[in-house]
Amino acid sequence: MSEQIEGRNAVLEAFRSGKCVDKLFVLDRCQDGPVRTIIREARKKDTIINFVQKERLDQLSETGAHQGVIAQVAAYEYSTVEDILEKAMEKGEAPFIFLLDDIEDPHNLGAIIRTANLAGAHGVIIPKRHAVGLTSTVAKTSAGALNYTPVAKVSNLGQTIEELKKEGMWFVCADMGGELMYNLNLTGPMGVVIGNEGEGVSRLVKEKCDFVAAIPMKGDIDSLNASVAAGILAYEVVRQRMK
Structure with a gap:
């Protein structure tokens, strides 16, 4: 399983397919529709959301095409x-x-x-x-x-x-x-x-x-x-x- 997912469609799909997202990094003050949808999905799953500056996202990005959102996915499923x-x-x-x-x-x-x-x-x-x-x-x-x-x-x-x-x-x-x-x-x-x-x-x-x-x-x-x-x-x- 990929450890980091970047880009709006890919991140939204990760949430909707039930992947365990440990942390979500979102461009601070980004208010457009797709990003708001991602934030809503993250809150449903109780994922930790970090609102960060563009420089921080650029630094984290492995693809250079994060579109304002990066999700860090667990490599293994958690137990209870x-x-x-x-x-x-x-x-x-x-x-x-x-x-x-x-x-x-x-x-x-x-x-x-x-x-x-x-x-x-x-x-x-x-x-x-x-x-x-x-x-x-x-x-x-x-x-x-x-x-x-x-x-x-x-x-x-x-x-x-x-x-x-x-x-x-x-x-x-x-x-x-x-x-x-x-x-x-x-x-x-x-x-x-x-x-x-x-x-x-x-x-x-x-x-x-x-x-x-x-x-x-x-x-x-x-x-x-x-x-x-x-x-x-x-x-x-x-x-x-x-x-």
């Missing part, structure tokens, strides 16, 4: 949170889910999906805004894991955590200010929360977590790559579940 819980139930296992708080680098997202698959997680949840979606780079970096690991996209990560707590899940996030991860009880239905590459886990999401886990670090710099942190924390959960 319910699908992920159902997968755990089918396997007869306590849910084990990765939740990613604004991961922006497609290589990090792909690597985390790969780790989630190998660690036996039932799925990955990402936010709709301020984060990378399922691009072809993510698919490639996941080394095939995207075919087996459902990824759900939600409007509000904090709210999703609250809803999953009602299902009996517990949540641990990685943060330097937390307690040493080896001292925490991470067995049972568990969500592993990994933060943005620069800022870490946002305050609102961190406040909803039951545990804040610190990964021991002995070096001269103060943080790990997001996908590496996800792997280390996830495998502590795996180790404890295996006991």
Whole structure:
């Protein structure tokens, strides 16, 4: 599936044929009929719409013929949170889910999906805004894991955590200010929360977590790559579940 679609007819057709459009870029203050129709379709599908200047569209364009609209299409279909819980139930296992708080680098997202698959997680949840979606780079970096690991996209990560707590899940996030991860009880239905590459886990999401886990670090710099942190924390959960 193409990652980027340009031009009015092509973008409108993408929406009408049911393609999953992650983001729509529209020329700011463009008021003509076809563009208004595209915006209406995008709102129906709850697609994120970015109104931008012509320079930004020219910069994004791969064809040079965007006609004021560019759609970024997901390379894979998204699942739902319910699908992920159902997968755990089918396997007869306590849910084990990765939740990613604004991961922006497609290589990090792909690597985390790969780790989630190998660690036996039932799925990955990402936010709709301020984060990378399922691009072809993510698919490639996941080394095939995207075919087996459902990824759900939600409007509000904090709210999703609250809803999953009602299902009996517990949540641990990685943060330097937390307690040493080896001292925490991470067995049972568990969500592993990994933060943005620069800022870490946002305050609102961190406040909803039951545990804040610190990964021991002995070096001269103060943080790990997001996908590496996800792997280390996830495998502590795996180790404890295996006991």
